[in-house]
Amino acid sequence: xxxxxxxxxxxxxxxxxxxxxxxxxxxxxxxxxxxxxxxxxxxxxxxxxxxxxxxxxxxxxxxxxxxxxxxxxxxxxxxxxxxxxxxxxxxxxxxxxxxxxxxxxxxxxxxxxxxxxxxxxxxxxxxxxxxxxxxxxxxxxxxxxxxxxxxxxxxxxxxxxxxxxxxxxxxxxxxxxxxxxxxxxxxxxxxxxxxxxxxxxxxxxxxxxxxxxxxxxxxxxxxxxxxxxxxxxxxxxxxxxxxxxxxxxxxxxxxxxxxxxxxxxxxxxxxxxxxxxxxxxxxxxxxxxxxxxxxxxxxxxxxxxxxxxxxxxxxxxxxxxxxxxxxxxxxxxxxxxxxxxxxxxxxxxxxxxxxxxxxxxxxxxxxxxxxxxxxxxxxxxxxxxxxxxxxxxxxxxxxxxxxxxxxxxxxxxxxxxxxxxxxxxxxxxxxxxxxxxxxxxxxxxxxxxxxxx
Amino acid sequence: xxxxxxxxxxxxxxxxxxxxxxxxxxxxxxxxxxxxxxxxxxxxxxxxxxxxxxxxxxxxxxxxxxxxxxxxxxxxxxxxxxxxxxxxxxxxxxxxxxxxxxxxxxxxxxxxxxxxxxxxxxxxxxxxxxxxxxxxxxxxxxxxxxxxxxxxxxxxxxxxxxxxxxxxxxxxxxxxxxxxxxxxxxxxxxxxxxxxxxxxxxxxxxxxxxxxxxxxxxxxxxxxxxxxxxxxxxxxxxxxxxxxxxxxxxxxxxxxxxxxxxxxxxxxxxxxxxxxxxxxxxxxx
Numbered sequence: 001x002x003x004x005x006x007x008x009x010x011x012x013x014x015x016x017x018x019x020x021x022x023x024x025x026x027x028x029x030x031x032x033x034x035x036x037x038x039x040x041x042x043x044x045x046x047x048x049x050x051x052x053x054x055x056x057x058x059x060x061x062x063x064x065x066x067x068x069x070x071x072x073x074x075x076x077x078x079x080x081x082x083x084x085x086x087x088x089x090x091x092x093x094x095x096x097x098x099x100x101x102x103x104x105x106x107x108x109x110x111x112x113x114x115x116x117x118x119x120x121x122x123x124x125x126x127x128x129x130x131x132x133x134x135x136x137x138x139x140x141x142x143x144x145x146x147x148x149x150x151x152x153x154x155x156x157x158x159x160x161x162x163x164x165x166x167x168x169x170x171x172x173x174x175x176x177x178x179x180x181x182x183x184x185x186x187x188x189x190x191x192x193x194x195x196x197x198x199x200x201x202x203x204x205x206x207x208x209x210x211x212x213x214x215x216x217x218x219x220x221x222x223x224x225x226x227x228x229x230x231x232x233x234x235x236x237x238x239x240x241x242x243x244x245x246x247x248x249x250x251x252x253x254x255x256x257x258x259x260x261x262x263x264x265x266x267x268x269x270x271x272x273x274x275x276x277x278x279x280x281x282x283x284x285x286x287x288x289x290x291x292x293x294x295x296x297x298x299x300x301x302x303x304x305x306x307x308x309x310x311x312x313x314x315x316x317x318x319x320x321x322x323x324x325x326x327x328x329x330x331x332x333x334x335x336x337x338x339x340x341x342x343x344x345x346x347x348x349x350x351x352x353x354x355x356x357x358x359x360x361x362x363x364x365x366x367x368x369x370x371x372x373x374x375x376x377x378x379x380x381x382x383x384x385x386x387x388x389x390x391x392x393x394x395x396x397x398x399x400x401x402x403x404x405x406x407x408x409x410x411x412x413x414x415x416x417x418x419x420x421x422x423x424x425x426x427x428x429x430x431x432x433x434x435x436x437x438x439x440x441x442x443x444x445x446x447x448x449x450x451x452x453x
Numbered sequence: 454x455x456x457x458x459x460x461x462x463x464x465x466x467x468x469x470x471x472x473x474x475x476x477x478x479x480x481x482x483x484x485x486x487x488x489x490x491x492x493x494x495x496x497x498x499x500x501x502x503x504x505x506x507x508x509x510x511x512x513x514x515x516x517x518x519x520x521x522x523x524x525x526x527x528x529x530x531x532x533x534x535x536x537x538x539x540x541x542x543x544x545x546x547x548x549x550x551x552x553x554x555x556x557x558x559x560x561x562x563x564x565x566x567x568x569x570x571x572x573x574x575x576x577x578x579x580x581x582x583x584x585x586x587x588x589x590x591x592x593x594x595x596x597x598x599x600x601x602x603x604x605x606x607x608x609x610x611x612x613x614x615x616x617x618x619x620x621x622x623x624x625x626x627x628x629x630x631x632x633x634x635x636x637x638x639x640x641x642x643x644x645x646x647x648x649x650x651x652x653x654x655x656x657x658x659x660x661x662x663x664x665x666x667x668x669x670x671x672x673x674x675x676x677x678x679x680x681x682x683x684x685x686x687x688x689x690x691x692x693x694x695x696x697x698x699x700x701x702x703x704x705x706x707x708x709x710x711x712x713x714x715x716x717x718x719x720x721x722x723x724x725x726x727x728x729x730x731x732x733x734x735x736x737x738x
Contacts, residue, residue, distance in 0.1 A: 015700040019693060026689040033679035033730055065677040176675070185673070225516070225578045233581050253581035254670045265672040266581075375672040383674060387661040394657060398650045 012080055013087040021077045028073070032064040078173055081166045089163050096156045096402075101141045104149055104406045105421045115420040115439045117450045122414055125448065129409065129418075132445040136438060138407065150407040152438065158400035159425060164393030171386030178379030184209055186374040189270060190217040192277055192367050193298050195240060199374040211262065211374075214240040219296070220269055220368040233266050235370040261376055268371030274300055275367040276319070276329075282310050283359045298367055311336055312360070329364050401427035405434055407442075418442065418450065456510055457574060460503035460529055464567045466496040467532065467560035470552075478553035486549040493536060493556060500533045500563070507576065516578040521592035524727065525574045528566035530592070534600030535559040542604065542644060548637075551644070554607035571728065587666035595659030595684075599719050601652030602691070606716035608645040609709035612638065616706060642705055645712055646698065653691045660684050679730040683722040690715045 011017060035044075035056060044053035044062060060067030126148050130140060138150040186199035186209055195216035201207045219236040232252055239247040239259045249257045257264045281294045299305040301316040317330040327347040334340040337356050345351050345364055353360040405422040420438055424431040443450050473489030476482060507520040520526045539555040542548070566574075579588075615638060663681070664674040675681060694711040697703040703711070 015696055019696055022689050022693050022696075026686045026693075029682050029686050032677060033682045033726070037677065065682075227578075229578065230581060231578060232584075252584075254585040254587075256669065256672070263672060265670070267671075373672045377672075380668065380674065384665070387664070390657060391654070391661070394654045398654065 009083060009087065012083040014080075015084070018077070018080050018084065021073060021080060025070075025073050025077065028064070028070065031061050035061050035064075037065070038063055074173070078170060081170055085163055085166050089160075092159050092163065096159055100153055100404050100406070101139055101149065101151045104151075104408060105423070113422065115435050116453060117418040117420070117439060117442055118412065118415055118453065119418075119448055119450045120415045121449060122411065122416065126409075128445060128447055129407070129442065132442050132448065133407065133438065135441065136405075136434075147411065148409045150409075152403075152405040152407070152434070154403045155400045156402050158396045159402050161393050161396030161398070161400070164396060165390055166393075168386045168388075168390035168393055171389060172383050175379040175382030175384075175386060178382055179377040180379075183375070183377040183379065185377075187267070188215070188372050188374055189369040190215060190235075190237075190372060191272060191275075191369045192217050192220055193296065199372075213242075213246075213260065215264060215372070216240055216245075217370050220370040222269065233269060235266055235372070237264065261378065263375045263377075265373040265375065266370070267373040270369045270371065272367045272369055274319075274325070276300070276316060277365045277367045278305075278314060279363050279365075280307070280310065280312070280314075281361040282312075283361075284357065285359065286357050310360075316364070317342065326366060327364075331362075331364060333360075333362075401425055401430060403427070403431055403434055405431070405438060407438065456503050456507035459499055459506060460563070461567050463496055463499040463503055463532075464560070464563045466492060466499055467536070467556065467563050470496050471556045471560045474550070474552035474556050478550040481550075483549075486552075489552055489556070490540075490543065490549065493540060493552065496559070497533065497536050497540065500529065500536065504529060504533065511576050514576060516576070518579050518584075519589040519592075520576075521589055521596075522579055522583055523577070524572040525566050527592060527596060527723075528562050531596050531600060531603075532559045532562040532566070534596050535562065535603050538600055538604050538648070546640060546644065548640065551608070551611070551641070554611040555604050558603045558607060582670055585666060585670060587662055587669065591659060591662040591666055594655050594662050598652045598655030598657075598659050599723060601648045601655060602687075602712075602716055602719045605645045605648035605652065605712045608641050608648065609712035609716075612641045612645065612709045613706065615641070638705075642708065645708060646704075649691055649694055649708075649712065649715070653688070653695065656684070656688055656691070660688060680722070680726045683718070683726050687715065687718040687722050690718050 035048075039062065041053055041057060041062075044056050048056070056062050060069065064070050126140070129148070129150065130138065133150060133152070136152040138152050141149045141151075184201055186201045188196050188199040190196045195214040196211075197214045198208050198210045201209055216238040217235055218238060221232070221234045221236075222230060223232040223234070225231045234250050234252050236250045237248070237257055238245050239257070247257070247259055251257045251264060251266050253266050256266070276299055278297045278299060279294070280297065281292060283292045293310065295307070295309065297305060297307065297314070299314065299316060301319050304313055304315040306313040312333065312335045314334075315332040317332055319325045319329055320327055327349075328344050329347075331343045331345055332340055333343060333353060335355055335357075341353065343351060343353070345362075348363055348365045350361060350363045353362065402425045403422065404424070405420060408419045408421065410417050410419070420435050422431045422435050439452075442448065443452070470489050470492040473485050473492055477486035477489055504520055504526075507526070508517070511517050511520060521530055535555060536559040539552055539559065542555070543552055660681075663684070667676070667681075668674040690711070694703070694708065694715065697711070698708065
């Protein structure tokens with residue numbers, strides 16, 4: 001352990017450095033919350049003036065959380081944590097593993113904290129003491145003639161708490177790095193009724209990443225509450241792998257779809273100019289078995305759309321009366337048996353058309369593209385593991401303490417003296433209580449005939 | 454009865470409790486102390502009833518949700534957390550006049566919730582991003598943390614006032630009720646530290662639940678959004694306090710000052726980010 005005396009190692013293992021780095025990270029982080037991140041230089045010049053905008057650009061404050069100086073600070077903190085743990089953890093583990101029975105406190109010292117019990121009986125009934133202490137699960141070591149030593153020990157592992165927290169921070173950083181280098185954060189717009197096989201990486205790279213399968217959007221829906229605020233954004237998605245549908249799920253904002261390590265999040269949506277979605281359900285009356293067919297079609301205004309499976313055709317004649325294009329629509333309907341029909345329907349209004357051979361239920365709506373955030377993050381479980389470890393470490397550090405109580409039985413004159421001596425790393429109140437409880441259970445054992453003092 | 458009526462009334466009960474506790478602390482009147490305790494218990498009951506009723510009302514309106522979704526509802530819960538901690542501290546340390554430095558915060562939170570015009574108080578259906586079970590977990594953990602830090606700030610103020618008063622270091626402290634063998638200053642100092650520790654653990658849990666939620670709603674557990682960054686800054690401030698205590702023995706006045714700085718950071722995380730900065734986390738307003 002020669003290295004540990006190295007000046008650089010000492011500096012990097014010091015808590016002073018940690019305090020310094022944490023302060024700096026905290027203080028500099030403020031800048032990025034005040035200055036909006038990732039905007040153009042024109043934006044900053046307009047908002048903060050040209051001089052400040054140039055300073056921001058030079059210091060990378062416009063993208064500060066991914067700037068080299070900020071990442072450098074984080075890296076230094078990680079180094080600090082690693083070296084601090086490396087230097088100190090072995091010592092702590094040694095204390096945890098130490099057999100405290102072999103190193104009892106010297107009772108000859110003026111141990112003012114000791115609880116002393118004494119008895120007139122010259123011989124100690126070791127087994128009686130053991131059974132009196134049974135609820136403290138004592139360990140016993142044989143002393144010299146007429147003496148014995150018991151140890152009650154609890155929470156030795158709690159000494160590792162602070163190191164668990166430090167290691168958990170490193171784990172979280174590792175998880176973040178794994179995500180950054182082995183995962184991606186991408187985006188794709190999928191029009192209703194079509195599929196996408198690749199997604200676009202965000203950030204500076206703008207690369208196109210092939211998915212290896214296709215994501216198909218059957219339907220996108222926005223629902224609103226009565227007061228007009230949005231209630232739900234929902235995309236009905238299918239995953240097509242090698243041309244086959246393998247998965248089907250409706251995703252909403254808090255409920256993404258996962259397939260082959262890739263997660264699709266409902267993120268945004270877009271109206272498709274001049275494109276409409278028509279849902280048709282045909283119910284045949286004349287057929288021997290009442291068959292029902294539902295289909296969704298996409299069409300543009302003023303273009304006749306023939307549907308051979310249904311034997312019908314549709315044509316949007318007008319998309320609105322006031323020009324905003326969201327209904328009431330004028331829709332021309334035609335099938336084999338009658339003359340064309342012109343219907344006036346509202347957006348998403350469900351209309352039934354009864355013809356001699358079949359009943360059609362139709363509804364016409366704006367066509368949308370759904371905006372999906374596509375994330376592959378193999379590091380997220382490492383991050384979560386780190387989070388769990390952090391909570392465990394904090395619990396160890398603050399709610400548990402290493403309590404050791406030695407019960408030393410010695411011959412003293414004609415009688416016996418029992419000293420209850422304790423040690424703890426933090427919770428002294430708990431230590432005193434434990435000592436008192438041990439004393440109380442020894443005193444309550446009548447055959448020992450103990451008294452205080 | 455309407456939940457907003459109950460919660461409005463709760464504000465005045467907190468005010469009454471504050472008056473009693475302050476009277477007890479100033480005049481050392483034990484009757485005022487008892488009245489303060491009884492009033493505070495009543496306020497907690499009314500506060501809880503108000504939250505429960507609001508929950509029920511949201512269900513009656515067909516949009517049932519846990520009422521922790523906006524600035525108003527979080528302030529109401531914040532007040533409840535502070536008041537509950539005050540009762541806990543009073544019972545565990547048998548020190549009544551500490552309430553004079555804690556209960557006013559509960560009153561202020563509740564009064565701000567009731568009288569501010571900056572945010573709406575009506576029950577509104579949840580936006581898509583908020584429709585998650587993580588909402589309750591995230592808000593509850595965060596606000597228990599914030600409430601602990603608030604109590605620690607109250608203790609810090611008490612400590613600094615007591616310390617700065619002439620003769621504070623003499624034996625005049627002996628006449629005051631203390632818990633166990635500790636002097637009053639030591640006790641305040643201890644509670645301050647305990648609340649920092651308690652708050653730190655809950656804030657950690659709050660940041661973690663927030664990260665997990667963000668990952669399930671937006672696909673990133675951390676995006677350096679102002680709210681996230683400020684919660685991390687707050688976490689760092691208290692982490693600093695804990696390290697300074699363990700390694701450099703920071704205590705007493707220094708710890709109290711750190712506690713005040715931490716509280717400023719908490720308030721900025723909670724309030725400042727919502728109203729002064731813009732970001733993803735804009736539901737509070």
